[in-house]
Amino acid sequence: MALGAVGRLAFAVPREIERYPFALGGTAMVLFAVQVVTGLLLASRYVPTPTGAPESVGVITQAVAFGWFVRGVHRAAASLMVAAVLLHFARALLGGAGAPPRQVTWLTGVGLLVLTLAFGFSGYALVGDADAVAATAVGLQLMGPLRALCGAPREVIGRLYVLHVAALPVLALAAGLAHVVLVRRHSPAEGEPDTIPHWPDHTLFQAFVGAGAVTIAVAIALLAPPAPVVTDAVAVASPRPEWYFLPPYALLKLVPRVAAAPLLVVACVLLCAWPWLEARLARGPRLKIAAVALRAVLLLGPLALALWEALT
Numbered sequence: 001m002a003l004g005a006v007g008r009l010a011f012a013v014p015r016e017i018e019r020y021p022f023a024l025g026g027t028a029m030v031l032f033a034v035q036v037v038t039g040l041l042l043a044s045r046y047v048p049t050p051t052g053a054p055e056s057v058g059v060i061t062q063a064v065a066f067g068w069f070v071r072g073v074h075r076a077a078a079s080l081m082v083a084a085v086l087l088h089f090a091r092a093l094l095g096g097a098g099a100p101p102r103q104v105t106w107l108t109g110v111g112l113l114v115l116t117l118a119f120g121f122s123g124y125a126l127v128g129d130a131d132a133v134a135a136t137a138v139g140l141q142l143m144g145p146l147r148a149l150c151g152a153p154r155e156v157i158g159r160l161y162v163l164h165v166a167a168l169p170v171l172a173l174a175a176g177l178a179h180v181v182l183v184r185r186h187s188p189a190e191g192e193p194d195t196i197p198h199w200p201d202h203t204l205f206q207a208f209v210g211a212g213a214v215t216i217a218v219a220i221a222l223l224a225p226p227a228p229v230v231t232d233a234v235a236v237a238s239p240r241p242e243w244y245f246l247p248p249y250a251l252l253k254l255v256p257r258v259a260a261a262p263l264l265v266v267a268c269v270l271l272c273a274w275p276w277l278e279a280r281l282a283r284g285p286r287l288k289i290a291a292v293a294l295r296a297v298l299l300l301g302p303l304a305l306a307l308w309e310a311l312t
Ligand code: HEM
Pocket: 032, 035, 036, 038, 039, 040, 042, 043, 046, 057, 060, 071, 074, 075, 077, 078, 079, 081, 082, 116, 119, 120, 122, 123, 124, 125, 126, 127, 164, 165, 169, 226
């Protein structure tokens, strides 16, 4: 069976993908594995209730042997995983990776991007301290009518816990598997005469870069361990989100609240429809300029919003 798996990995890929930008998908996969292991360890002590959550995270951080380290790695690897997925997406957008016949591969990639952000949002909420409660309230404003699915504030932690440790992992595994199978079927790039075998050449290259990312997560956990959790009910909350949610947070300040959720839906639809839109825009010189402009809006828009939010 192991030999069969290696055989399935031995397909040819263009030599030009032996570069760091093409290792980001593999890096995200390695970091996801780290999240599953550290997440299961955290789940063994975590209590998903409004009062149990901050108390148990406090116990994990201060009383359980190496709990601070496991939590620190889970936090740092989460940030690195989001960064890897965002950079992987930017590379795909700039490289026209959704061109026919790879439209469905693109759709599974957009699904994985959304799932990764959902992991980050639900995980941050699980801490359950004043900051997390404030950030969850802000995040729920972006969900529009879907907010009703979360129920009353007291029920949110339990529902987000089920999402974080059961629904999202199952969906991520299914989408990840479909993504990898489709990448294998259509090869990562077209028309390249000079090829290398995925196994061992590209697989080991990706594993090497992934191991580098894990080392960085461990270093962050050791050098900047998570702070003790403030369970005091009168603690002053700062709802400033993790760096990867700065763009929607800024959006909430700039547009009326009712418009924020529809705007995010439009952005998601645009991302899903991108391969078909791009194919149409490639038909004329003027349309090609429109495609470049749209790509710039999709990449630089969130970056500008994050910078504005970080600097104000
Ligand atoms: C099967 C996989 C996973 C399991 C079982 C799991 C489990 C948990 C548990 C029990 C907590 C609460 C304890 C705590 O806050 O320290 C937590 C927090 C968190 N999770 Fe996960 N998790 C998984 C995957 C992920 C992934 C893939 C991401 C991000 C991409 C992620 C991001 C986070 C974040 C940001 C926190 C808050 C960390 C903190 O400040 O303590 N998790 N997770």
